[in-house]
Amino acid sequence: MSTRVGGRRLTPYLLVGPGVAWLGVFFLVPLWNLFVMSLSTKRSRYDFDPAFRWDWSNYGDVFGAYGTQLGRSFLFAGVATLACLVIGYPMAYWVVVHGGRFRAALVGLVIVPFFTSFLLRTISWTVLLADESVIVRALRATGVLAVLRTVGWIDGDRLLDTPVAVVGGLTYNFLPFMVLPLYVSLERIDLRLLDACGDLYASGWSAFRRVVLPLSLPGVFAGSLLTFIPATGDFVNAYFLGGTSSRMIGNVVQDRFLVQLDQPGAAAISFLLMAVITVAVLVYARVLGTEELTS
Amino acid sequence: MTGSWGRRIVGLAALGGFVLLFAPIVVIVAFSFNEPAGRYNLVWQRFTMENWLHPFEREELTAAVLFSLRIAGAASLVAGVLGTLVALALVRHRFRGGALVDLLLVLPLTTPEIVMGSSLALLFLDLGVDRGPLTILLAHSMFCLSFVALTVKARLRGIDWTLEDAAMDLGAPPWRTFRTVTFPMVVPGVVAAMLLSFSLSMDDVIITFFVSGDGDANFPKYVYGSFQRELAPQVHVLSTALLVLSLGLLALSVVWQRRRATLSPGRV
Amino acid sequence: MTLHTSRRRFLGGLAAVAAGGVFAPSLLTACGNDAVGGRRLRVATWPIYIDVEPEGEATLDLFEKATGIPVDWNEDINDNLEYFAKIQPTLSAGKTIRADIITPTYWLVPRLADLGWLEPLPIDAIPNAKNLLPGLQRPTWDPEGRWSLPWQTGTTGIAYNRKATGGKEIRSMDDLFHPDLAGKVGFLTEMRDTLGLLMLADGKNPETASVADAERAIERLRKAKSDGQIRKFTGNDYQDELTKGSFAACVAWSGDIAQLALENPDLAYVVPDEGGMKWADAMVIPKGTTDLDAVAKFMDFVYDPTNAARITASVQYISPVQGVREALRAAGGDGAALADSTALFPDAATEKRLYTFRSLSEDEESRLSEAFSKLTGS
Secondary structure, eight states: OOOOOTTTTTTTHHHHHHHHHHIIIIIIIHHHHHHHHTTEEEESSTTTTOOOOOHHHHHHHHHHHHHHHHHHHHHHHHHHHHHHHHHHHHHHHHHHOOOGGHHHHHHHHHGGGSOOHHHHHHHHEEEEEEETHHHHHHHHHHHHHHHHHHHSSSSSSSSSSSSHHHHHHHHHHHHHHHHHHHHHHHHSOOOOHHHHHHHHHOOHHHHIIIIIIHHHHHHHHHHHHHHHHHHHHHHHHHHHOTTTTTTHHHHHHIIIIISSHHHHHHHHHHHHHHHHHHHHHHHHHHOOHHHHHOO | OOOOOHHHHHHHHHHHHHHHHHHHHHHHHHHHTBBBBSSSSTSOOOOOHHHHSSOOOOOHHHHHHHHHHHHHHHHHHHHHHHHHHHHHHHOOOTTTTTTHHHHHGGGGGOOOOHHHHHHHHHHHHHTTTOOHHHHHHHHHHHHHHHHHHHHHHHHHHTTTHHHHHHHHTTTTOOHHHEEEEEEEEHHHHHHHHHHHHHHHHHHHHHHHHHHHOOOOOOOOHHHHHHTTTOHHHHHHHHHHHHHHHHHHHHHHHHHHHHHHHHHHHOOO | HHHHHHHHHHHHHHHHHHHHHHHHHHHHHOOOOOOOOOOOOEEEEOOOOOOOTTTSSSSHHHHHHHSSSEEEEEESSSSSSHHHHHHHHHHHHHHOOOOOOOOOBTTTTHHHHHTEEEOOOGGGGGGGGGGBOGGGGGGGTTTOOOOOOOEEEEEEEEEEEEHHHHHOOOSGGGGGGGGGGTTTTEEEEOOHHHHHHHHHHHHOOOTOOOOOHHHHHHHHHHHHHHOOEEEESSSSSSHHHHHHOOOOOEEEEHHHHHHEEEHHHHHEOOTTTTTTEEEEEBEETTTSSHHHHHHHHHHHHHHHHHHHHHHHHHHHHHHHHTTTHHHHHHHHHHHHHTTEEEEEEESSHHHEEEEEEEEHHHHHHHHHHHHHHHOOOO
């Protein structure tokens, strides 16, 4: 890459200036503000101007009160991420290997759901998972519901308004974020490698395991992050598809902030969530470099 | 995986994945032709064209869709301009702090929307800025900016920049070089990124929830709020229409880019 | 804090001005729903709370014909607390919200008045206010009748779907805890409705009960939640769950079910044997409303028995206006049948079994709301 130096030393700063300022004002400053709020206290329920006083107790309080939902959010998001990987990997792999000249179009298909409302797609799952829907009746008849009940994932004879439905909704909604990075990483692999492997190894599985999988790991990591992070903070799936024991931390923040007017509490929860995720991301970023997250 | 069984299993799994992706969309399209029995268009009754004949019957819904389109247009424009400039700087120049800028761009992607939403709401509250169309636009342009900068950056990497240098060496002034050489090379990536921004903004619920005032509703927020009393079939109709429209636009842009690619001097 | 504040103010203000200068003019004029010239009355209220048919002759049309003032009818209120949170920043800052009349539930009225967020009623300009039912004059939540006029009143009881209960009729709150209905029961996120009924089932009178009584009700709910008895806590959207049969039985508002039962005879509503709750949603005027004349004209209009009867026939709640029964009879047709409905005009025996939640001090309110919201909202 050629780089011009000299009189244009200022140019890059002029170029990044507005964008960086924008992100600074509307991303970094609010985060700082949120942090300040998380250390503030409301004197009473109808005190609308919480005072800043280095009050770390909010963190202990919200962790005590909403630790369950926090843990549940990571669990749900984790399971959904795993499910996305299991479903998304074959999709990306198949498109790369067998897509031929339709590759681009097939990848385009993965993005199509983005052109209908996320909310309406989630609401549509309430139709597909309704107690007497074809899908649920089939699952009931084949004993899948009975198995889920035995495992303890559902209580009754239904899917809607259960943790399973919420995890399913998360899996569905964030699947494209898994498939796309996987596709990008698989596409980079020279598939002739596979042929070569086919000659050397007896089984296709071991070729996959020893060659393709390791090479696609960056995609796996990037996809996992892009799925896991939005899933942990989501409240829409739990609202529409969940019941009384499947609320996530996003629902709590929404309730604390927008209904109960407990901004310090909501801020502390947000920050706690953010902190855990940031640590996880930094660890990943160390391993991969930020490039892989975004390509 | 080269074994025929393996191949079949992968094929089936992939097919399953695609079916999963499209199942709710099929529901949305189908239910745009449903004649609901009560207020909620959630149980299939019978086929009707009524909803499609009266797509704008719910005035608030139509207003919400128009509002969304307007916000998405403005947000992708802001994000498109600012993000492209950042991407150009990162790809074309090496400068102190570049890595930090990279990190700053990635951060919004690795922050849950609920955190960005609540922090922005707090900012606007503290500043005494009334939450409304403007705050929604600011918030949307913020998260779109990252997407644009990163997407455009990835696209710019694949461009042959020697052309630009050649133009300069031949004595073209910087602005002219930009207009005749740089700009045409950059445009397809920017357009794609702005389309992405547009759909991200159209679709945003969580952040919008926090930064909108009483009375403003974009499309998703309207659906969420009105779900307390109804789910009108017009919601399905307008969603389907938007889907068809955006697929059409996408197809057009692909065709346009293909044509550009064949004409572009960069791809001789 | 002041240091942060000033820095934030500077940065944020700069950005807002920059962005605003470029985009605000076109965007705001295009999106704002403030009327461009002309008088308009803006009402923020709950969903499906007025008649809309026949077109051109519904109450709002007739009001416009009579006064020349068009009405923006916004169904912005889905939950009292959520609506409160929505308008709080604006009213706290001393600015005006985008509504001239709002209709929160009775218990919120004294809170809004104490915060100084209400304009007193221009009562002299509302002659029809004399039609307010005697039982609703000077209620505990507005002892001088200074701030509010009820819009509709109603009862909270139990609604059930016979198809989903297996034909079983529901009589009391204890039925909701029966194992037969496990996972098919819904409760409202509106605290006073849900806790009031539970306290009644526990033999406590919500008009005098202690906080400890309410906490016992919360405890019972918590246990039912962890046992998987409760399918969901909902707001207005319980109607969808009930119609679909996802809820076999749930806590519900009288008028909703009366409306729904017209289309679905499997649905029924009952005031539990041990007693039900009685409430009112009241029209109040947010601080800063300038066109008090339009507000008064509207309140006067809907307190005319003929107009009130038209609204009642559509929304099927209990009208606070005297003379509605006679007006319904006089109108004849379907309306006349409603005049004899005990749901719309509770008889003395039912009236005796209805209670209103007592007013809570700020401390009591925080304690209960906290505990209740932790249960339902998470």
